[in-house]
Amino acid sequence: MPHHFIRKLGRYAPLSPDDEETVRRLAHETAWVDPNRDLLIDGAESREVCVVLDGWACAYKQLEDGRRQIIGFVMPGDACGAAAVFPDVVNYSVGTLTAVRAARIPGRALLATAETHPRILRAFWLDRLAVSAIQREWTASFGLYTARGRIAHLLCEIVTRLRAVGLADEDGCLLPLTQEDLGEAVGISTVHVNRTLQDLRASGLIALKRQQLVVPDFAALRAVAQFDGAYLRPVRVRDDHDRPAGIEPLTGSVLGSVLSS
Amino acid sequence: MPHHFIRKLGRYAPLSPDDEETVRRLAHETAWVDPNRDLLIDGAESREVCVVLDGWACAYKQLEDGRRQIIGFVMPGDACGAAAVFPDVVNYSVGTLTAVRAARIPGRALLATAETHPRILRAFWLDRLAVSAIQREWTASFGLYTARGRIAHLLCEIVTRLRAVGLADEDGCLLPLTQEDLGEAVGISTVHVNRTLQDLRASGLIALKRQQLVVPDFAALRAVAQFDGAYLRPVRVRDDHDRPAGIEPLTGSVLGSVLSS
DNA sequence: CGTCAGCTTGACCGCGCTCAAGGCCAGTGG
DNA sequence: CCACTGGCCTTGAGCGCGGTCAAGCTGACG
Helix, strand or coil: CCHHHHHHHHHHCCCCHHHHHHHHHHCCCEEEECCCCEEECCCCCCCEEEEEEECCEEEEEECCCCCEEEEEEECCCCEECHHHCCCCCCCCEEEECCCEEEEEEEHHHHHHHHHHCHHHHHHHHHHHHHHHHHHHHHHHHHHHCCHHHHHHHHHHHHHHHHHHCCCEECCEEECCCCHHHHHHHHCCCHHHHHHHHHHHHHCCCCEEECCEEECCCHHHHHHHHCCCHHHHCCCCCCCHHHCCCCCCCCCCCHHHHHHCC | CCHHHHHHHHHHCCCCHHHHHHHHHHCCCEEEECCCCEEECCCCCCCEEEEEEECCEEEEEECCCCCEEEEEEECCCCEECHHHCCCCCCCCEEEECCCEEEEEEEHHHHHHHHHHCHHHHHHHHHHHHHHHHHHHHHHHHHHHCCHHHHHHHHHHHHHHHHHHCCCEECCEEECCCCHHHHHHHHCCCHHHHHHHHHHHHHCCCCEEECCEEECCCHHHHHHHHCCCHHHHCCCCCCCHHHCCCCCCCCCCCHHHHHHCC
């Protein structure tokens, strides 16, 4: 039951019961992958979209000297390997951080489905855009904030995204990341991640023990990170009835007929 | 004559003379914009695509405290405001750095054109992907490298992109950025940008005077930045004749008929 | 009970920030 | 023609954030 994935897609475009059933069928075959395995390898051409149903993965770039930079997290309900459907530049790998239950959907199957279920493709597409927005946000976060702010920002992003799929409640979530993972994500040494977390704990902004993250006052954490979650909310592609006359993004072209139907 | 724009699009998809003429007509009406004006404002909904034909602009995020983070450069031939065509999350502004000659293309006009000139839309689309790839690269650069590496990386990116539109020769280009601009782009104070540039100069890696950047040994600069320009080369969407049997990214769907025709 | 991964803490040091002052044009107006 | 002005670049001094190295701690697991 890939319900995290369905829930995620449903945020972008209202899915009919038939749409949902179709996604369910597409992502029916799942398999568990061990931690620290690659789901997608830099340079390798992939013909499948990989949907993470449980567990966490990350997109990363690896250097020859052993260091790596995590450039994004892949959480339950997230997909990677979109190059199988849309043309894309793929110059990074995606690896599991925990054990991951994943479904591999052949690009062809997804494309065939897209023809008959435009809303699915549209949702999938909008999800890609969200990833781009997150990437921009990371750039800003890295350039502007100090360790405290960066980590706070990342935690805000994570909580917000997990809430969207129902994996975080009002005051916390499971955070299956090591401090090393966090460091590789925000560009800070493991030691300093530790000290920064201590600092956030001492300020009463978070509690984090044994992979359980508690955020007693989300507004306070948001303030530290200058976090504005608007970029994580789904873009609304206006439907015809509330679209100003004469302005029809994407409509009027074949592309439009797919994406904003 | 928006030939930088045409040249740029032509890298992604072979444009017919008719395609080129069409783009020329679309971007015929141009106007000069002063430095430090906004072409696109965070939050404002734009119905036009803005193509920069001469001069430089940048995408940036502004903070309340006055600091800003540049998240990407817009150089001659580059477009911004794609939200007028594709749905997109726009949580940043685009402002001019120099005087800029820009063409504003109504989204509707571009969409209408897309219907009859699929290669134009496809090129435009692939250009968007390149921007995403650059964004990922910035994330990695920020997280992994120190000031020297970041600036070297940025300079490599700039030279490579300018070469693609014929605005950089073998050993240099015009670089109309202040050290403050550079600092806001790589997340480093103006003072330290200055010192880092001195350092690069002293190492013989660059010469930079009065907006003239000279890179005597590009390979050496690339090595400092660990720069691999592959991500800036256009993705090739395979044409039918060299596509492996049975694998047809994007073909078979209406979307495919637009993007990979 | 030993082992191993991950977390924690301390000491030291350097990259990069801040504040502050001065230098170098290019443009402007007397 | 020269003085003045305002961007922008340059340089110095001092300091703090965050990196590195090294050691010890904790808990899960065989």
